[in-house]
């Protein structure tokens with residue numbers, strides 16, 4: 343039954359493809375008029391043309407299982423690639439779904455010329471079901487595409503935000519900023535240990551002024567890093583422990599007694615210089 | 631206890647633990663918690679949310695803003711349908727961990743809160759409720 347209904351759709355597509363394409367493109371261009379800059383000219387027409395051809399191919403195979411069947415694979419692939427590219431190009435979900443939903447009007451107009459009464463109602467109903475499930479597929483793929491964009495940005499941020507800096511020969515500093523979830527903490531701590539090896543530094547300052555929460559997981563990472571650095575011959579100083587963080591650490595019961603802590607990065611740097619037997623002195627007029 | 635606002639959010643992954651922390655921080659600020667109070671409840675929430683992800687197979691947290699006319703506060707309930715805890719006493723003991731943590735999460739969350747309640751049944755899951763009142767130490 344379902345197949346015969348889609349047969350009507352196929353017939354209409356075959357007979358009126360140019361007209362449907364024209365109507366569909368007009369609607370899409372109207373809906374996307376503000377977004378012209380996002381799509382290269384001709385791209386929309388190519389995508390629409392390809393989609394109608396793929397739809398025709400899938401319909402003629404007579405299979406109605408849109409989401410899994412072999413016959414619909416080309417349609418699914420096309421939809422997926424369109425949704426993904428739109429997600430990357432910064433289209434909204436609505437603008438992306440419009441691609442499918444705006445096909446309804448020209449398609450139904452063509453169906454109306456082909457049948458009437460109960461037949462027409464049936465055909466419109468089954469076409470609606472078909473386009474709706476394609477619309478959902480597009481929306482879902484779009485969502486996945488956005489998530490990939492976000493994941494990539496997070497990855498980039500992860501790499502960007504691990505700046506180990508050398509303050510002086512033998513003194514490294516790692517200013518930590520933001521949330522230390524375990525993936526990022528791992529990367530950050532490893533880059534510090536690597537830098538200790540590369541520079542042969544004796545002192546590393548880990549500054550946590552920019553870390554909003556120190557829970558037991560963060561504390562454990564910090565303590566592990568301090569221990570690992572020690573094995574490599576470097577002493578760590580943790581600076582930037584704000585009063586509220588200090589209180590919380592005490593309540594958690596985390597022991598940081600055998601770690602040198604300083605209120606500010608400047609304090610920590612001054613201790614580091616002291617340890618290296620260096621001092622910062624003011625130049626007097628006489629000395630010049 | 632009259633509750634002025636309530637919300638339930640799922641916690642299944644590390645990134646959702648981070649999200650819960652942000653939410654708790656936002657609610658704590660709205661209630662007027664001091665920086666120290668905010669940090670305490672956010673840290674406690676981080677511990678309990680992470681436990682749900684690490685040991686409870688994920689769960690939900692219910693945030694409730696409380697106002698009894700005299701005091702304002704924040705109540706958080708962490709509930710999972712994981713394996714549960716056979717010996718709650720032991721789990722609360724500082725330094726006890728079954729998973730390579732510091733073993734300070736449960737005890738720490740209790741010390742960081744004004745109210746703490748834990749209920750767990752092996753095979754059924756775990757529920758931890760904490761509350762903090764504005765102006766309480």
Ligand SMILES: Nc1ncnc2c1ncn2[C@@H]1O[C@H](COP(=O)(O)OP(=O)(O)O)[C@@H](O)[C@H]1O
Nearest residue numbers: 681685686721727728731732733734735736756
């Ligand atoms: N939601 C939970 N479900 C099952 N077991 C839990 C849960 N929360 C905590 N536990 C158990 O209690 C122990 C102690 O937890 P915690 O004090 O947070 O320390 P840690 O997380 O470092 O192990 C855990 O190692 C685990 O065995």
Ligand SMILES: [Mg+2]
Nearest residue numbers: 677681731735
């Ligand atoms: Mg824990």
